[in-house]
Amino acid sequence: MNSTPPLIFSEARRAAVRSRMLALQTREADPARFILDDMVDDIAERLAFVRHESAKALVVGDYTDRLASQVLTATPDIHQADIVGDHAIDLARPFPRSGFDFIAVLGLLDTVNDLPGALIHLRQALAPGGLVIAMFPGAGSLPRLRQAIYAAEPDRPAARMHPLVDTRAGAELLQRAGWKDPVVDSHNLKVRYRSLDRLVADLRQQGLGRSLASAVPPLTRTGYERARQVFMQQADEDGRVTETFAILTLSGRRSLAGT
Template structure:
C-alpha cells in the first residue's frame, strides 16, 4: 500500500526562499553564488570526462544559465526549469516531458519531502541510456554554523537546520529508484568567514536557509550574541572561521531497455 512521505519541508517556505534568492541575485551585483558556480563547474567536468554529448537536455535549478550556455552548446534542444518562475517543474511529480538524454539538477533535491519519488521521476524522464547528474548540499555541511546554533539555545534548542542526506543513504535511494550504474560521491567546498552574519547572508543569497515545515521561533538577542560568539570561538589564528559546504553528487542512467 502506498504511504505518504513525511512532511519535513514546507513547500510554501521553499518557494518563498527560492523567489527571495532569485530577487537578491538579480538586484545585488555581488550576491554570493559560489555553491551554484561550483556545481556548474563540476558537472561540466563530469560531462567532459564521460564524453557525454547530449542532444536533448533538461537543466533544473541553474539560475545562472551557465551550464546550458557553456557546456551544452552542442545540444539541439535545451530546456531550463526551476521550482519557481516561468518554466516551473515539480520534482515530486512526473515530469511533463520525457526523452531527455541528459538531466542536471543543481540544488533543490535536498529540500523535497519525497526524495525517492523525485529520483524515480528523473529516471522516467530520461531517454533509454540517458544520464542524470544531481547535486546538492549533503551531510557534513555547515558544521561550524550548527555548533553555533546549538550554543545559542543550550537548554532547549529548536530545530533551525534541516537534516541532510549522506552518501550511504543516497546510494540506497538510487538503487530503490531503479537508476542504472548509480554513483554517489561528495566533495567539500571550504569558505572563510570573519563573522556569523556574513555566513547567514551568504546562505540567504543562495537560497540555502531553513525551510522546515515547522518554523522555529526567532532567536532572542541574547541567543544571537551567543551564536556569534560561539562561531568566532572556532576561528583560526587570523580570526576567520573555515566553514564547509559538502556537495553530494548523484549520477546514473536509465537502462537501454527503458526500464
Template sequence: MASTPPRIFSDRRRVSRRQRALSQQTEPGFVLDDMVEDVLDRLAFTRHEPERSLIVGDTSGRIAASLEGEVITRDITRRDALDLEAPYPSSDFDLIAVFGLLDAVNDLPGALVHIRNALAPGGMAIASFVGGASLKALRRAMFEAEAERPAARMHPLIDHRAAPGLLQRAGWADPVVDSHSLTVRYSSLERLVQDLREMGLGNVLASPGPPLTHAAYHRARDAFAAQADADGKVSETFEIITLTGRKSRPRF
C-alpha cells in the same frame, strides 16, 4: 497502500527561498559555481552529447551554453525551479541535470524516480546538492546558543552514505555517488547567514522553531566567533553531493 512521506519541508517556504535567491543582483554564488564546474567536467569526461536536455536550477546558464556550443539543433529546456515531487511532462530527455534542489524535498526517493522516468532509455541524470556534512560551525554555534532547549533552526541534510541505496531504490542504472567539500572562511556569523540567504540555502522546515531571542542570537554570534583561527576567521564547510546514473535500455 503506500505510506505518505512526512512533510518535513514547507512547499511555500521552499518556493519563497528560491524566489529570494533568484531576486539577488549578485552572481549565483560559489556553491552553484562549484556544482556547475563539476558537472561540466563530468560531461566532458563521459563525452555525453545529448540531443534533448533538461537543466534545472542552473541560474548561471553555463550548462546550457556549453551544451549548445555550435550545435544549433540541440533541444535544451531550462528551468530555474521545478516541482521535483511530481511526474515530469516528458519522458525522452537524454540528459537531466538538477542543481541545488534535492536537499529539501519531502519524498526524495519519489523525486529520483520521477527523474529516471523522464529520461529516454540510455539517458543520463546528474543531480548536485548540499549534503549532510555541511555547516558544522553554524550548527555548533546554534546548538550552543540554545543548549538547554534547542529548537529546529536548520533542516536535516542528506548523508552521502545513504545515497547509493536511494539511487538503487529509485531504479537508476550505473549509479555513482560522489562528494567533496568546499571550505569558506568567514569573519562573522552575519556574513555566513547572508551568503546562505543569497544562495537559497536557508531553512525551509515546515515547523521551524520560534525566532531567536536577542540573548540567544548574541550567544550564537559569540559561539561562532569562538571557533575562529588566529587570523580571526571561522572555516565553514559545504559538502557537495553529486548523484549520477542512467535509465536502462530495454533488453530484448
C-alpha cells in the same frame, strides 16, 4: 500501509526561500553564488570525462544559465526549469516532458519531501540510456554554523537546520529508484568567514534558508549574539572561520531497455 512521505519541508516556505534568493541575485551588486558555480564546474568535468553528448537536455535550478550557455554548447535542444517562476517544475511529481538524454539538477533536491519519488521521476524523464547528474549540499555541511546555533539556546533546542543526506543514504536511494550504473560521491567546498552575519547572508543569497515545515520560535537577540560569539571562537589565527559545504553528487542512467 501508508506510503505518504513524511512532511519535513514546507512547499510554501521552500518557494519563498527560492524567490527571495532569485531577487537577491538580481538586486545585489556581487551576490554569493559559489555553490552553484562549483556545481556547474564539477558537472562540466564529469561530462568531459564520460564523453556524454546530448541532443535534448533538461537543466533544473541553474539561475545563472552557465551550464546551458558554457557547457552544453553542442546540445541543440535545452529546456530550463526551476521550482518557481515561469518555468516552474515540481520535482516530486512526474515531469510534463520526457525523452531527455541528459538531466542536471543543481541544488533543490535537498528540500524535497519525497526524494525517492523525485529520483524515480528523473529516471522516467530520461530517454533510454540517458544520464542524470544531481547535486546538492549533503551531510557534513555547515558544521561550524550548527555548533553555533546549538550553543545559542541549548536549553530549548529546536529544528532550525535541515536534515542532510549522506553518501550511504544516497546510494540506497538510487538503488531504490531503479537507476542504472549509480554513482554517489561527495566533495568539500571550504569558505572562510570573518563573521556569522556574512555566512548567513551568503546562505540567503544562495537559497539555503530554512524551509522546514515545523514552526520554531526565532532566536532571541541574546541567543543570536551567543551564536555569533561561539562561531567566532572557532576562528583560525587570522580571525576567519573555515566553514564547509559538502556537495553530494548522485549520478546514473536509465537502462537501454527504458525501464
